[in-house]
Amino acid sequence: MKKIVLSMLLASIGLVASEGTVPYKSGLLLPPQADKIYEKECTQCHGKDGKSTSFEGSSRVTYAEIAGMDAAEVAKTLKEYRGGVKSKDYQQLNKYGYGAVMRSATADLSWDELDAVAKYVNGLK
Amino acid sequence: MDNKYIEKMLSKMDEDLSKQGMSRREAMKLAGLSGAGIFMGTATSVSASEEEKIVKSNAKGKIVIVGGGLAGMSTAARLTLNLDDPDITVIEPEKLSVSYQPGQTLIGAGIWDEDDIAYKRDDFVPDGVKVIKEKAILFNPQENKLTTDKGQVISYDYLIIATGLQLDFERIKGLEEAGRAYSAGDNSKLLKALGDNICSVYTAEGATKTWEIMQKYIDQAKSGKKTQFVFTHPSTPVKCGGAPKKIMYLANARLKEAGARENAELTFYPNGGAMFGVPEYHDAILEQFKREDFKWHYRHNLVEVDKEKKIAVFDSKWQEKGPWDPVMKDFEVIPKHEKIRVPYDFLHITPACIAPREIGESDLGSAKGWVPVNKETLQHIRYENVFSIGDVAQVPMGKTGGSVRKQYKVLVDNLIALMNGKTLEAKYAGYTVCPLITDIGTVMLAEFDWTVKPTPSFPLDPTVERWVFWLMKVYALKPMTMYGMLSGRA
Numbered sequence: 001m002k003k004i005v006l007s008m009l010l011a012s013i014g015l016v017a018s019e020g021t022v023p024y025k026s027g028l029l030l031p032p033q034a035d036k037i038y039e040k041e042c043t044q045c046h047g048k049d050g051k052s053t054s055f056e057g058s059s060r061v062t063y064a065e066i067a068g069m070d071a072a073e074v075a076k077t078l079k080e081y082r083g084g085v086k087s088k089d090y091q092q093l094n095k096y097g098y099g100a101v102m103r104s105a106t107a108d109l110s111w112d113e114l115d116a117v118a119k120y121v122n123g124l125k
Numbered sequence: 126m127d128n129k130y131i132e133k134m135l136s137k138m139d140e141d142l143s144k145q146g147m148s149r150r151e152a153m154k155l156a157g158l159s160g161a162g163i164f165m166g167t168a169t170s171v172s173a174s175e176e177e178k179i180v181k182s183n184a185k186g187k188i189v190i191v192g193g194g195l196a197g198m199s200t201a202a203r204l205t206l207n208l209d210d211p212d213i214t215v216i217e218p219e220k221l222s223v224s225y226q227p228g229q230t231l232i233g234a235g236i237w238d239e240d241d242i243a244y245k246r247d248d249f250v251p252d253g254v255k256v257i258k259e260k261a262i263l264f265n266p267q268e269n270k271l272t273t274d275k276g277q278v279i280s281y282d283y284l285i286i287a288t289g290l291q292l293d294f295e296r297i298k299g300l301e302e303a304g305r306a307y308s309a310g311d312n313s314k315l316l317k318a319l320g321d322n323i324c325s326v327y328t329a330e331g332a333t334k335t336w337e338i339m340q341k342y343i344d345q346a347k348s349g350k351k352t353q354f355v356f357t358h359p360s361t362p363v364k365c366g367g368a369p370k371k372i373m374y375l376a377n378a379r380l381k382e383a384g385a386r387e388n389a390e391l392t393f394y395p396n397g398g399a400m401f402g403v404p405e406y407h408d409a410i411l412e413q414f415k416r417e418d419f420k421w422h423y424r425h426n427l428v429e430v431d432k433e434k435k436i437a438v439f440d441s442k443w444q445e446k447g448p449w450d451p452v453m454k455d456f457e458v459i460p461k462h463e464k465i466r467v468p469y470d471f472l473h474i475t476p477a478c479i480a481p482r483e484i485g486e487s488d489l490g491s492a493k494g495w496v497p498v499n500k501e502t503l504q505h506i507r508y509e510n511v512f513s514i515g516d517v518a519q520v521p522m523g524k525t526g527g528s529v530r531k532q533y534k535v536l537v538d539n540l541i542a543l544m545n546g547k548t549l550e551a552k553y554a555g556y557t558v559c560p561l562i563t564d565i566g567t568v569m570l571a572e573f574d575w576t577v578k579p580t581p582s583f584p585l586d587p588t589v590e591r592w593v594f595w596l597m598k599v600y601a602l603k604p605m606t607m608y609g610m611l612s613g614r615a
Contacts, residue, residue, distance in 0.1 A: 022276035025262055027482045029291070029305060030274055079301065108482070110295060111302045112314075 027108040034120035037113055041105040042121075050124035063098075067124035075118035082106040082114065183209040184544035186282035191261045191271070193217025193246055195226075195610065196515030196529045197287035202251040202613030203537045214255045214281075216273065221309040222246045223611060224329060225603050227526055229308070230368050230562060232332035233324075234375035235340070236599070239333050249611045261288075264487040266508045283540060286496045286513040288484055290364060290524070292327050292476040294318070298429035298438075305479075308364075320432050323472045326372050327364070335473065339376055342471040346385035355437055355469040357427040358395035359477040364516055364524045366402075367559035367571065369395070369475040370410065376471075377417055378565040391417075394425040394439055394467070402522065405579050406561075406571045409588035413563055425465065427474065437472055441465045478524070480517050495519035500575075501552040503536045509543070512536050520553070521575060527558030530610055537613075556580065560598040568594035 024036045039048075046052055050067030054060075066074065080093040081102035093099060106114065188204060190197045193215040205211050221243055228242035250256050259273035270280045294303035294315060303318035312328045319325065324335035346352040354376055358369040373391055380386040393414070400410040400421075414421060422441070429438035440462055447457030479485070485494030489511065496513035497506045500520045505511035514532050516524045523532070531553055538551035555575030560568045567590040572580050581587040609615025 023263055023272055023274070025483065028260070028262055028274075029307075029481075030260070030262070082301075110304045112304060 026113050027110065029110075032110075032113040032116035034113075034116035037109065037117050038120050041109075042117070045101075050121055066121050069121055071115075071118045071122035074121050075115050078102075078106050078109075078114045078118060079111060082109065179206060181209045182207060182541045182545060184541055185210065185212070186544050187212045187280070188214070188283045188285065188540070189271070189279060189281035190215045190285040190287055192287035192289055192515075192517070193219075193222045193250075193256065194287065194289050194515065195223060195526055195606065196289070196533060197285070198223055198246070198249050198251075199529065199610045199613060200285060200287065200514060200533045200536055201254045202249075202611060203533055204540070204613075205251040205253060206613045207537055207541060211253060213251075213253070214257060214279065215250070216257045216259060216261045216271075216279070217246055218258055218260045218274075219307065219310050220246050220258075221329075223249045223607075224309045225606060226308050226329075227365070227560075227598075227602065227606070229326045229329060229332040230371040230375065231599065232329070233326035233335035233339070233372050234379060234565070235336040236375075236565065239329055241603075242329060244607060249607075251613070260483075262483045264483070264489050266488050266511060269510070282510060283544065284508075284511045285536070285540070286484065286489060286511065286517055287515050288481050288517045290478045290516040291481050292325075293361075293479045294325075294474070294476045296477055297427060297474070299431060306476075319474075322435060322470065323430065323432065323474060325474045325476060326368060327474075327476055335372070338471060339379065343376075343380055343383050343385055343389075345470065346380060346388040347383050349388060352385075352389045352470045353468060354389055354391045354471045354473075355467060356391070356393045356473045356475075357425075357437070357439075358393070358397065358475050360396040360426045361477040361479065362524060363475055363478045365559065366522075366524075367561045369393075369473075370400070371562040372473055373419065374413075374417070374561075374563045375565065376473075377419070382565075390420065392420040392422070392467075394422050394427065394437075396424065396426040398423045401571065403571065403573045403577050403579060405588055406569070406573070409569060410561070413569075413590070428464070430472065435469055435472075437467045437469050439465045439467060478516070484517060489513075491519055493519070500555070501535075502539050502549040503532060503553060504539060504543070504549060512540060520555070522555060522557050522573075525557050525559065526606060526610075527572075528556065530606075530615070531556045533610070533613075560594055560602070562595070562598065563590045566592055566595050568592075568598050570594040570597075 024033045026037050045063050046066050051065050052063060053065050054062050081099065083103065190201055190213065197215055197217065201213050201215050204213055223244045223246055225242040225244060228237050231237040232239060257273065259275045259277060261271045262274050263272040265271065269282065270278055272278050291305045291307060293305050295301045295305055300318055303315045306312050306315045306328055308328045312330045315328065316330060316334055321338065324331060324338045326332040326335050342352050356369055356373045373393060377391055380389050399407045401407040424442045425439035427437055428440045442462040445459045445461055447459040450457050480490060480494030484490045484496060489496055491497040496517055497519045498504060498513045499506060503512050503514060503518065505513065514536050515529050535551040535553045539549040542549050557573065559571040561571050562568050569590045570587060572582060572587060574580050579587040605615055
């Protein structure tokens with residue numbers, strides 16, 4: 001999974017750089033750009049609009065519809081997935097078996113960036 | 126500094142000197158000489174550099190330096206001195222990038238303040254060097270190109286990576302919102318996350334805050350309340366390996382000065398199993414710890430803080446003898462670890478230090494993030510037109526300004542040799558220096574290299590704490606760095 005995510009990540013960097021637009025990469029202490037982070041880390045499952053609940057043609061894989069969710073709630077959940085909200089036993093969140101996927105998507109993000117993404121998700125309609 | 130210190134220092138000085146049958150004037154001369162020695166490198170290089178005039182090379186090529194801190198700017202300055210027609214670009218977004226970081230421990234103990242170390246990048250740009258005030262975020266070494274955060278694509282013939290390192294506070298549970306930090310610049314987010322009982326001299330602003338918090342707990346100890354001072358040292362290589370202890374020695378000095386030492390307990394929790402990598406200095410420091418009645422626990426790595434309850438959680442590691450292994454014909458060794466909860470009043474954190482992610486995740490970084498270079502020539506192991514220097518270079522024991530002072534001359538010689546198609550002959554021998562402050566007024570000058578033996582610049586026992594080195598640390602090293610190194614000469 002990590003490899004897939006990484007190769008996607010590298011591919012997206014290549015695209016961005018070659019198109020000559022202003023590049024962005026999370027985790028570099030730059031001001032957070034939630035739309036770009038969302039596009040890179042979240043759209044594949046949750047969709048551009050945050051309403052996607054399954055892979056096309058596969059009803060067995062289901063995701064939460066996240067568009068418009070409360071920003072504070074999303075931020076807290078993302079931080080728990082990433083690991084590090086004051087949990088007594090260091091167990092990271094693993095709701096519905098998505099812990100590993102959500103962790104790989106959030107691992108490289110700072111809390112600033114997670115807060116920004118949460119706000120972005122809240123703004124999706 | 127107020128008079129009390131100077132008097133104390135002078136009386137100590139005289140006491141020391143009379144033992145050696147030296148007058149203060151003679152000693153000052155020695156200190157002056159020592160300063161010059163430090164200024165110019167070893168005694169032999171003083172005469173050598175005076176004799177040989179710099180022959181400027183007419184080598185051509187566009188040189189890009191990523192990072193304009195002490196390493197990057199000094200290298201730019203020295204290249205300018207050594208090239209006929211230099212084409213040098215420095216990429217650096219932080220306007221206080223050349224600030225004098227070795228002064229941060231002195232700020233943490235209220236001896237200097239932030240103004241004493243704040244130096245502006247734009248005041249130290251060598252003539253003819255172009256500065257791009259952006260951040261390089263994407264690297265394409267196959268095509269000799271990089272991209273900045275503003276989308277500017279910059280190509281180069283030769284690249285020098287001197288980005289420095291980042292302070293990784295966010296890996297400590299309970300401090301995630303602190304994020305990662307650089308030592309210079311705005312660190313308000315970090316300070317807010319650390320709160321009013323946790324401090325770190327590893328950032329300039331944090332050093333000022335350290336002194337505030339330290340005074341608060343010195344007062345508490347003075348009022349008669351038992352006060353716990355806890356100091357950490359992480360599991361990664363760190364910038365200035367002496368600083369975690371220096372701030373402890375200085376807190377101790379301030380406590381003694383306030384007459385509050387007996388109510389304070391000072392404990393050091395290093396991740397490693399020794400005080401110093403060089404046995405001679407380890408032994409000396411251990412004696413100092415015993416003399417000052419410090420406590421210490423090896424192999425403790427800070428992993429979590431509970432800010433409300435004021436508890437630091439350490440991962441403590443040890444090994445136990447296991448059962449007999451009939452195949453290996455020996456007992457197994459079983460590594461064990463457990464979480465230790467330590468209550469604190471004052472907690473000084475030395476954060477884990479990591480390479481910036483844009484370097485680590487590019488083709489230029491190694492698995493651990495640092496830039497893999499030949500440790501002697503400082504040339505990248507895969508890209509021959511790429512060099513690295515300073516904190517980000519994967520060089521053992523090299524994360525100090527003292528290392529940079531030796532490295533940048535080697536790098537410049539080798540880069541010019543490469544540009545001229547010659548072999549790279551200059552070699553860095555791993556020299557580094559740690560002026561370990563052991564009290565207000567005394568410093569043990571720990572100098573060493575890859576031989577892991579003391580390599581003193583002066584004909585004096587290097588394991589002895591001396592006031593002359595304090596004078597050098599407080600008065601001589603800053604001008605040497607700011608006006609010597611940054612002009613490419615010292």
